Amino acid sequence: MTxxxxxxxxxxxxxxxxxxxxxPVLVDVIPAGEAMPALGDRTILHAGPPIDWDRMCGPMRxxxxxxxxxxxxxxxxxxAATMAxxxxxxxxxxxxxxxxxxxxxMTTMSQPVMVVENRTFGxxxxxxxxxxxxxxMRFGGNDEEVRARLRWLRDVLGPxxxxxxxxxxGIELKNIIARGLTMGDEMHQRNVGCSGLFLRxxxxxxxxxxxxxxxxxxxxxxxxxxxxxxxxVAMVMGKAIMDPVRDIDGSTIVTAMSRNGTDFGIRVSGTxxxxxxxxxxxxAGLYFPGFTEEDANPDMGDSTIVETIGLGGFAMAAAxxxxxxxxxxxxxxxxxxxxxxxxxxxxxxxxxxxxGLDYAGVPTGIDIRLVVETGIAPTINTGIAHKEPGIGQxxxxxxxxxxxxxxxxxxxxxxxxxxxx
Amino acid sequence: xxxxxxxxxxxxxxxVINVGLDGFSKELADRDVxxxxxxxxxxxGGDPKLAELLSKLGL
Numbered sequence: 001m002t003x004x005x006x007x008x009x010x011x012x013x014x015x016x017x018x019x020x021x022x023x024p025v026l027v028d029v030i031p032a033g034e035a036m037p038a039l040g041d042r043t044i045l046h047a048g049p050p051i052d053w054d055r056m057c058g059p060m061r062x063x064x065x066x067x068x069x070x071x072x073x074x075x076x077x078x079x080a081a082t083m084a085x086x087x088x089x090x091x092x093x094x095x096x097x098x099x100x101x102x103x104x105x106m107t108t109m110s111q112p113v114m115v116v117e118n119r120t121f122g123x124x125x126x127x128x129x130x131x132x133x134x135x136x137m138r139f140g141g142n143d144e145e146v147r148a149r150l151r152w153l154r155d156v157l158g159p160x161x162x163x164x165x166x167x168x169x170g171i172e173l174k175n176i177i178a179r180g181l182t183m184g185d186e187m188h189q190r191n192v193g194c195s196g197l198f199l200r201x202x203x204x205x206x207x208x209x210x211x212x213x214x215x216x217x218x219x220x221x222x223x224x225x226x227x228x229x230x231x232x233v234a235m236v237m238g239k240a241i242m243d244p245v246r247d248i249d250g251s252t253i254v255t256a257m258s259r260n261g262t263d264f265g266i267r268v269s270g271t272x273x274x275x276x277x278x279x280x281x282x283x284a285g286l287y288f289p290g291f292t293e294e295d296a297n298p299d300m301g302d303s304t305i306v307e308t309i310g311l312g313g314f315a316m317a318a319a320x321x322x323x324x325x326x327x328x329x330x331x332x333x334x335x336x337x338x339x340x341x342x343x344x345x346x347x348x349x350x351x352x353x354x355x356g357l358d359y360a361g362v363p364t365g366i367d368i369r370l371v372v373e374t375g376i377a378p379t380i381n382t383g384i385a386h387k388e389p390g391i392g393q394x395x396x397x398x399x400x401x402x403x404x405x406x407x408x409x410x411x412x413x414x415x416x417x418x419x420x421x
Numbered sequence: 422x423x424x425x426x427x428x429x430x431x432x433x434x435x436x437v438i439n440v441g442l443d444g445f446s447k448e449l450a451d452r453d454v455x456x457x458x459x460x461x462x463x464x465x466g467g468d469p470k471l472a473e474l475l476s477k478l479g480l
Contacts (some may be wrong), residue, residue, distance in 0.1 A: 252478070268445030369480050372471060375462045409470065414474050421473040 004417060011250030015364050016347050018248075019309065022241040023119040026233060027170040031154075033109030035059040035126045036097045040109070047105025048260025049275040049303045050093055053084045057261035059140025059297050063104035064089070066142025070150050077142060077390075087187040092106035095256055095267075099126040100239045102231060103138035103385055104261070111150070112158025114282055116173065116236045121244040127236035129153050129161070130405045132226045135392035138301070139385040157219050160211045161202070170196070172183035173237045174351060176312070181232075181362070183301040184354055186319035188303060188312030189326050189381040189396050193228035201224050209320050231303065238305035240261040247272050252413060253346070254366040256377065257308050257401055261300035261385075265293035266405045268368055271275020271412050278404035283384050285397015299399045304380050310349050310362035313379035313398060314341040318354040318362075326381050337379050338363065344370040344378065368413065371406040387416050 019375040033039055046056075055063070065080040068089065074080035083089065094101045103108050103166060106128070115124040117238065131149055135141040176197050183193030199220070206216060223229050243257045251269035258265050265275040280299040287293070306312040316323060317338035320331035328337065335356060341363040342348075348361030366378060377400040414420065438455040439446040446458040465471035 003479075004477065008479045369475050369478055372466075373464050373475050373480055375466050403466075410471065410474060410478070414478060419474065419477045419479065421470045421477070 004419060007250045007417075008252060011248050012253055012346055012365065015245050015248050015251040015253040018121070018245045019113070019364060020347075020349060020351070021120050021240060022174075022244070023171045024116050024237040024240045025119055025170040026114060026165060026173060026237075027117045028115040028165050029112050029129070029158050030115060031158075032099075032107050032111045032113045032126065032128070033290055035113050035124075037114060039097060039107075040090070041070075041250055042088065043092060043108070044068070045092050045094045045097055045099060045101065045105065045107035046260060047094060047101050047103060047300060048258045049263050049265030049277050050167045051089060051247065051260045051262055052388035053087075053089075055262050057297050057300070058387045058389045058396065059300070059385040059391075060104050060261045062137045062140035062142045063137050064091075065389070066137050066146060067106040067108050069142070070147045071110060086202075093258070093260075094302055095239075097126070098124065098239065098243060100235045100258075100305050101128055101138070102235060102303045103301040103343035104140060104380070105302050105381060109264065110154060112154055112159075114233060114236050117170070117282075118239040118240040119245060123158070123240060123243050124293050125236050125243060127156060127232045127239070130226060130229050130232040132222070133228060135391060139383065139392040140297075141392040142390050145220065145385070155217055156215050157222065160206060160209050160215065160219055163211075164202055164205035165378040167208055168202070173233065174195045176201075177234070177237075178352055181315060181318040181352055184319050184321055185230075186312055186315040186322055186381060188231065188306045189383070190227075190322040193226045193235065194234065195227055196301075198230050198233060207358050231323045234306050235303055238311070241309050243288045244271055248415065252368050254308060257304040257366075258302045259304065260298045264299065264402050264405055266368075266401070266409060268409045268413060271409065271416055272342045273413065276405045276408040276412065278402035279406075280400060281399050283395075283397030283399040284327060285382075285384055285395050286325070287384070287395035288393070291386070291394035295386050295388075295394050297385045299380070299382060300385060301382065301404060303382065304378075304401070307380050308366065310341075310345070310352065310364040312371060313337055313381045315352075315354065315401060316360045316379070316381070317357050322357070322381065323343075327397050328381075340376055342418065343374050344376050347368075368409045372403070372410050375403070377401045377403050
């Protein structure tokens with residue numbers, strides 16, 4: 001007779017096999033409404049677990065108002081906010097549509113989304129294009145400058161990028177990540193290497209699209225001028241990797257971690273698509289000149305999908321430069337973050353290795369049992385948004401996933417397995 | 422510990438390994454006593470029900 005331990009071990013081995021066998025390829029950029037046919041008019045996808053307007057934080061509300069004006073659903077921000085309060089928009093998590101979005105994570109029908117196909121399992125995942133730094137919608141920015149950039153992404157960059165990807169046959173992402181880790185990226189708060197590698201891969205196909213040469217120059221300049229361009233690529237890759245890991249009976253592996261600025265939520269393979277939520281925590285970090293912790297909004301965004309696959313805070317040892325940027329301490333301390341994450345994961349990824357740790361693989365497969373037993377919460381590298389709508393990013397820092405999410409998950413998983421204390 | 426051993430211990434330069442609460446190691450470090458901190462906390466944060474559950478779930 002199989003013991004509970006053997007059942008869990010077998011299920012987790014299968015979960016890890018699926019994670020490591022993934023073959024994510026960036027294949028296209030298409031309108032969100034085409035990528036996700038269920039995404040209807042006046043439906044707004046947001047980061048994190050489900051949330052209604054009443055409980056949304058300031059930057060999330062600002063982004064909702066901005067995206068409603070962008071889509072033409074409201075003539076101005078004030079009326080958009082009133083419409084939202086009156087229930088005229090349908091709010092849904094990105095994760096419920098095979099999608100992810102950074103910070104506020106706004107995804108609506110006319111926005112272009114990047115499409116990553118996991119060629120091993122045939123599933124696809126989606127994410128909007130990174131808008132750059134500073135006052136942008138993902139940090140709650142919503143004025144005309146922000147919306148004009150979104151229109152340019154929709155009308156110029158998105159279609160050209162999609163055409164270039166189709167012409168070039170797509171970009172295989174695992175290899176880019178492997179090289180990025182050797183170039184000092186952890187793929188959450190540092191994407192300098194990967195953004196450069198991405199530009200190298202896409203430049204020639206972009207030139208072959210026949211895009212007007214001034215538009216082409218602007219596209220290349222936009223990608224080259226944004227060190228975080230690759231973040232959204234890493235995120236959608238993470239979603240494409242983790243979705244086939246969902247719903248494995250008996251597995252204690254975390255399949256998603258996500259925040260909406262109010263609640264932090266996790267999903268676990270063995271408990272299906274149920275969210276386990278707890279209040280989000282405040283990042284400890286460094287602030288841009290003129291801003292302090294007083295200005296900060298608590299933790300937010302679907303970008304924790306990169307930690308879920310062993311990158312971001314889990315790969316801090318690969319990115320000593322980012323340790324200083326996010327206020328995590330001296331460069332020499334970066335390795336300790338990765339080693340600590342090794343205490344709550346079941347394996348390492350042999351294809352994604354860290355030179356500074358003698359080529360150890362990134363910690364892979366977060367086990368809810370190990371998190372609760374050790375009391376070590378997943379470490380997340382994150383941007384920090386201003387708490388008021390419309391302002392944007394004010395800093396970057398490190399934050400912990402709330403332990404209560406994992407405790408709830410352990411109790412629910414035990415019940416699923418017919419185990420009680 | 423005998424008085425003799427006790428006296429011998431305090432008569433030498435101390436080398437300390439502190440397990441758990443790091444306040445003790447910080448106090449010693451502030452007094453230039455060599456100390457190695459071992460991070461440790463009770464399983465499941467000291468919650469016996471959770472610890473028992475984890476044990477039944479294969480840990």
